[in-house]
Amino acid sequence: MTNSADEQLLAALEAILIVASEPLSPEELAPRLKSSPQQVKAALEQLRAEYAGETARPHGFVLRNVAGGWRLYSAPTQEEIVSEFLTQGGTSHLSNPALETLAVIAYRQPVSRSVIASIRGVSVDGVVRTLLAHDLIHEVERADSGAILYGTTTSFLERMGLASLDELPPLAPHLPGSEELDELEARLKQ
Secondary structure (H helix, E strand, C coil): CCCHHHHHHHHHHHHHHHHCCCCCCHHHHHHHHCCCHHHHHHHHHHHHHHHCCCCCCCCCEEEEEECCEEEEEECHHHHHHHHHHHHCCCCCCCCHHHHHHHHHHHHHCCEEHHHHHHHHCCCCHHHHHHHHHCCCEEEEEECCCCCEEEEECHHHHHHHCCCCHHHCCCCCCCCCCHHHHHHHHHHHHC
16 A cells, blocks of 8 residues: 555544544445545555554654543544544544433433432533433423433433333432432422
8 A cells, every 4th residue: 555545544543533433344434434444454464564664654643641640542634534434433532521410310310400410410401412412311301390301212212221210220229219309399499
């Protein structure tokens, strides 16, 4: 591989592999890269060989010193292909705040943003929008106060491998009991 199209394939592979949550085969990668599985396999073999030594070829990632530590990021030049990968069948992970918010909704539904925020101790507006966009939650109804109440979706159950919410694991013993949460919710409604 020596031409710029081949170099672009190598960079695109690096950019996708750095954000993938699991190993991907050449057959899985090929359609997303508009290449054949054989071309992808050859490019992967080249990358493996390059990483064993030094190269002047541009990579699909950059190393940055941020927040007191070092972290690999997808190269800005690969933004379009990484974005396409993440939104068209690739896998993406939810942030810890999103997972925490999702857990509160799953166990307390239907629940308002204000109750979620009081349980988590932070604003959850952005996280709720993210969960709505991922089709993990939906608007169930409006409370008498006018607040929107949220619940989980069928998509949430499918992704969690649950037949129903009854299969959710029990909450850890150190979490507040439902009585405490009911009291908190009652205070917020006043």
